[in-house]
Amino acid sequence: MATFEELRKEQMLFDALLNVAGVQFPAHKLVLCSCSTYFKALFTNWSSPDRQDFDISDVSADIMEIILDYCYTQVVHITPENIQALFIAADFLGVSGITQACCQVMKEQLSPSNCIAVWGLTNQYHYPELKKQVFSYILKHFEDVVSSSEEFLHLSREDLCSIIDEDQLNVKEESTVFEAVLRWVSHAPQERITHLANLLTKVRLALVPLDYFFQQVQGNNLLQNNRECMVVVIRIISVMLDARVRESNVSLSSRLARPRLPQALLLSIGGWSGANPVNNIEVYDNHANRWVAVANNDRTPRAYHGTVFLNGCVYLIGGFDGVVRFNTTHKYDLANHTWQEVAPMHSPRCYVSVALLDGLIYAMGGHNGDVRLETVERYSPETNQWTMISPMNEQRSDANSTAYDGKIYICGGFNGEQVLDTAECYNPLTDQWTMISNMTNRRSGVSVIAYANEIYAVGGFSGMARLNTMEAYNPRTNTWRPLPDLLYGRSNFSIGVVDERLYVVGGFNGSTTINRVECFDVKTGVWSEVQNMEISRSALSCSVAYDLPNMADYAAPRPALPDDDPTVE
CATH class of the missing domain: 2.120.10.80 (Kelch-type beta propeller)
Known part of the structure; x- marks a missing residue:
């Protein structure tokens, strides 16, 4: 690889010219094939052996320069500013060395403010290990995520349901989950109010203190004005008053009263x-x-x-x-x-x-x-x-x-x-x-x-x-x-x-x-x-x-x- 990098610097023996967003990048096909499944398929299956000019779309010139540097040096420079674009481009080009490095950096730099965005990436691109770790991070730091992440308000209903339905969700009080749901609904009430009743069934509201329930849950205007929500509220009251919930295993098999897993x-x-x-x-x-x-x-x-x-x-x-x-x-x-x-x-x-x-x-x-x-x-x-x-x-x-x-x-x-x-x-x-x-x-x-x-x-x-x-x-x-x-x-x-x-x-x-x-x-x-x-x-x-x-x-x-x-x- 040192020899190829020397040839690259001296601009010798190039056999490929990549046209990327108006910028031309000369390169060696063998080097690109060794790092990228996309280029290997492009050079061996999707073009004739003597073809040298190639148009590469959906990648910026700056990102392509970083990817080419990696192909020749096995070193990649990842910054907070370029990591998302670099990850997406490397996934598109099949440069697994860079996607692995980006995944590692994203794991190391997870925070309550960025974890939802990273999780969104894993919903679009297939990286199951990263997806699992990010989801676990969200569950563990849910209270901080809700308070510091703007992306939380833009979660889909399905993603929000998958989070709040988890036994592993880490919250000191179930009221935190209820208030997070209300905040999510209130961000776009006309679109989301129809989802509120379903979301309530994922919250363990039978576990909140009685005074909180009657003042903040049953007394909430959004719930009172929604017939489906009031049906759920009545069911919660029935579960809360059921002595079996406190004295037997019923609570562990009832979603509304089932305690989260401890941390x-x-x-x-x-x-x-x-x-x-x-x-x-x-x-x-x-x-x-x-x-x-x-x-x-x-x-x-x-x-x-x-x-x-x-x-x-x-x-x-x-x-x-x-x-x-x-x-x-x-x-x-x-x-x-x-x-x-x-x-x-x-x-x-x-x-x-x-x-x-x-x-x-x-x-x-x-x-x-x-x-x-x-x-x-x-x-x-x-x-x-x-x-x-x-x-x-x-x-x-x-x-x-x-x-x-x-x-x-x-x-x-x-x-x-x-x-x-x-x-x-x-x-x-x-x-x-x-x-x-x-x-x-x-x-x-x-x-x-x-x-x-x-x-x-x-x-x-x-x-x-x-x-x-x-x-x-x-x-x-x-x-x-x-x-x-x-x-x-x-x-x-x-x-x-x-x-x-x-x-x-x-x-x-x-x-x-x-x-x-x-x-x-x-x-x-x-x-x-x-x-x-x-x-x-x-x-x-x-x-x-x-x-x-x-x-x-x-x-x-x-x-x-x-x-x-x-x-x-």
Whole structure:
């Protein structure tokens, strides 16, 4: 190719002259045939061998120059200004190297403001992988797309229906979808008002709060003046008042009340149930308020372990099966449903605390079968190695930890003699642990998590009783403050934040393992009960998994809905 480029610069041995929008481009047929299916067919099948002049339509001279440069150099210069025209011309000429490069750039530069336009291209040109990725992007960023994309208002009815009908549509409130539909209709009301009733059947309006429904939906003038829309509204009211929707699986098979798939799931793994450790995995779908049992090929029961979610995998670290204290690390790939054992830790760690910071996994303290540990080690998935780092200031087992603002915080625990109220933080830049202010309560079997820009220490065992108290640490002021009490005292439970709400799961209440689950909304300061796990267990570990390509595999089953769904008749 370097030789051909040299001949091109010296204007030698040309055997084709391309006439493009009034500009002539001399070229070599062999070079163009090697890059373009169009030119190969033109030169070998659609013209005589001695023909040299060719008129090329539907391509601008500027774009043809870029394409010819690519044919000779295998380098293409893509800019925001030329990418669409270049993609269309390269598709027309069959220059797959350029179309692939354009697809890659479009994927990398997707934004709420341009994704609808890119999706429109994929509706005209057959690039299924790009089309799938762009559609997934629209679903995931729907709220931002609606607020920032002018192209949203120009979607066809069919395209809008395909978006809002998806279980994977990511919205915090179904009212967002309803208001997006109204905005789309209002952009061209005379043409689009006839589509409104059909669009309403794609919105899960039976899930909106009652006051919103009666004020904003039933009271909307566009709907009130449309008989077909009011028929849908009456049907929605019937579904909302149907107790079965709240108490059974009816909501999952009813389009009007069917919750969207969650964007994040709470995975509960292992633990101690009754008198024995278990290997059960249950997943909480907060949109459906259901726990789903997951088949587990890892047959080893374990409790007092740690879990971390990273790059689509859950890492299961240390723990105890009733006999053996583990130093093992297992990785569960959620996309492929497969377990893999990776590098072991340097020490067995039961009652271990784990945290994730900057793509590295930290395992802190615990019990090795002989003593409580102050040692800490760090795992790199890239090198598959655990490395010892600076030890903590105190021995801690049954503590808990979290990462926040570039540091790791660990609180409470048991040092072999007493339950601790102390806490400390680790700075990876200096490899140093620093004591911070003590908690107001001694807490072993505590849960710790970063939430609402603070470090929350929740529940635990004081040495006397299981606690239902909660306190928050402010790293800026180095102070703790009390927060509303849990509904139930518990220790050795697990914790996670999903959709800005804090969930506490299972634990031990002083007499038995429990399956109770409750959640805290920092905006209201209120704890509320949610669906219990299927089995009671303490010493379990929870991780929040997100951005899974197969989220439906783990969420509450949503059966396929027929086109003649009775909820929309």
